[in-house]
Amino acid sequence: MNSFNAFLSARTRALILAGALALGAPVSAQQSAETERALDSLTAVVSALQAQVEGLSVAVNGAAAQPAAQARAGGTYMNVGFVGLTDFGWSTEPDVESLQVGDHDPRVRGWTLPNGELTLDGAVDPYFQAATSIVYKLDGDGETGVELEEMYFLTTSLPGNLQLKGGQFFAEFGRQNTLHPHSWGFADQPLVLNRMFGAEGLRSQGFRLSWLLPTSFYTEASLGVFNSGGETASSFRSEESPEIHGGEAVERGVHDARDLLYVPRLSTSIELNDTQTLLFGASAALGPNNSGTGSDTRIFGGDLYWKWKSARAMQGFPFVSFQTEGIWRRYEAGRRSAAESPFLPILPAETLSDAGMYAQLLWGIKPLLVAGLRAEVVDGQGGAFESALRADRQRVSPNLTWYPSEFSKIRVQYNYDLRPDIGVDHSFWMQIEFLLGAHAAHKF
Amino acid sequence: MRAHRILAVLIAALIPTAVGAQKKLNVVATTPDLASIASMIGGDRVDVKALAKATEDPHFVDAKPSLIVTLNRADMLIDGGAEMEIGWLPPLLQSARNTKIATGAPGRISAAQGIKLLEVPATFDRSRGDVHALGNPHFLTDPANARIVAANIAGHFAQVDPGSAAAYQANLARFQSTLDAKLTDWQRQLAPYKGAKIVTYHRDFIYLAARFGLDVLETLEPKPGIAPSPAHLAQVIAAMKGANARVILVQPFQNRRTAETVARQTDASVIEVPQQPGAIAGTATYVDLIDHLVAEMVAAFKAKP
Incomplete structure (x- = not known):
């Protein structure tokens, strides 16, 4: 307000000066008296105007019209954010990609840029919200790849506690699958998710209808219906399925509703006390695969998340959280000719069973410092074809993450990798992440 | 017998708590200070709940699923309106799917409405730290601002529950005169x-x-x-x-x-x-x-x- 006053009084003075100049230089005594009167009345008018403008300005300030708000609303009707993730490290396994299967994991000895994610989100209108994330990444050879990771709308005003999501998005299976690398507690994706959902996680094009049940505690039921094809539906009609079953993938179109992918989920949560929360869920992913013309895949999972946060938490610390997921897959493989060579024997119709789990503990020691420990095991049963993707593996990963601020992250992680058929490998990764623009709030 | 009992408990859990409850307005405030002012204005005509614990840092509240349920059942929501809750309120609201408390609805009160926020940044630059784009959100440490917030709340209460408008107005007058004397x-x-x-x-x-x-x-x-x-x-x-x-x-x-x-x-x-x-x-x-x-x-x- 002070600067405003200063501005107005400067204007008053300028007006008076301009008035004086306009009235001309050579003036008689009478003229000068008139000029003075004219100036006085001008000054009075300007003062009155000044008071009026001040009143208006008070009213405007009262409506909280802040310059920042104007800048934000005027510039854009959406939140724009960018997350840059860089990895650096070494592994005793020269072919790092055979250990680190995830697409956003460190992939080579040296530097990896596995995730440069542009996120846009906001309200579309009173009925829809929308979000998208476009991911840029460099592969092991430094080639840039681009993917439309997610792009979806979300209804805001359906009746009956229902909500519809549509577009391309991560299927709501368990906890970890829907998380973007920025929210991971570790530098890499759990092995069991790589195994069941491929390098990219389970996502596809479709709809998801969710219902918040009218129970006194949180219970949500949802059903996702998706296209069952493509690279990111790796356990289903994916061209990359030969890596699982070793046979030629069959052309299998969509003929009826049974050819789609269904992902039901039920999750519930209770407050154990003032500082502890428990969340658990059960999910399934059911759909056709392309190892044969009539073969299906069924994946079932259970997940549990427990968190303690101090009642006197500062910046959300200290806390301790425990997260675990167990996933089981029954992959019906049809009778198929070997993909590698037509001269190899025909692979028989068989059921490929895979199971795996991880458990991770995160301890937020003090503001912006987190220690983590994760243990994992994956196991594949049966199969005429020896798939590297289904081999038994175990991994233990301690790590330490320091957040210089809410918008940057420095993480060090050691992986002890045991592949019973191959041996033990050691990897050491350092991860640095930065965040620009809007910071999407984290779900629980 | 046992199965019956379990079934009965399940059914009881499924029935919303409407039975037996008065027609009180179900008011949710993001922080306890806003909840306290809302109780003063609402008196016995409202039930007020705060999402953040009084003891924790209100910038970093966990978006716990129980809070989704609380927001889903709310008639009104009072938030600070200066982005202090930006790290946790948006995902809760997205999951709560409650149009009564959507931005712009009479049931949604932005406490900062009418308050002159201080330290509004002229430029957005995070090398200056995590500066709130709309200005410093800790405005309720000035009791004069509580006066404005209370009036804002009373206005919305009257809009949503016109039958009790006079009572809210009387409570507001009482609260403001207490506050004036105290100030x-x-x-x-x-x-x-x-x-x-x-x-x-x-x-x-x-x-x-x-x-x-x-x-x-x-x-x-x-x-x-x-x-x-x-x-x-x-x-x-x-x-x-x-x-x-x-x-x-x-x-x-x-x-x-x-x-x-x-x-x-x-x-x-x-x-x-x-x-x-x-x-x-x-x-x-x-x-x-x-x-x-x-x-x-x-x-x-x-x-x-």
């Missing part, structure tokens, strides 16, 4: 210390300082959201010695040990002053809270003149 008293108590230098952990007492003519000399955080570094603390200590600042304000969730370290080297006293009613004993309501705040400050200024 005169608080100003009288703090008048002798006008111009006194104080140090805070975060920039969370600037509105209080502006109201009572105090001067926030330094903060223990070098920049908002950035942890105190030894180099910065050395600077704070030097500045405190130079300006004879002898009082450090910390909220109960902030790192008191850091404040004590600085206090030892500057012969200052550390006072624990929450901003949320109920965070410590004797601060059940908003007015009690400011009473406590003023009393603690007066005592500290007296002890360390």
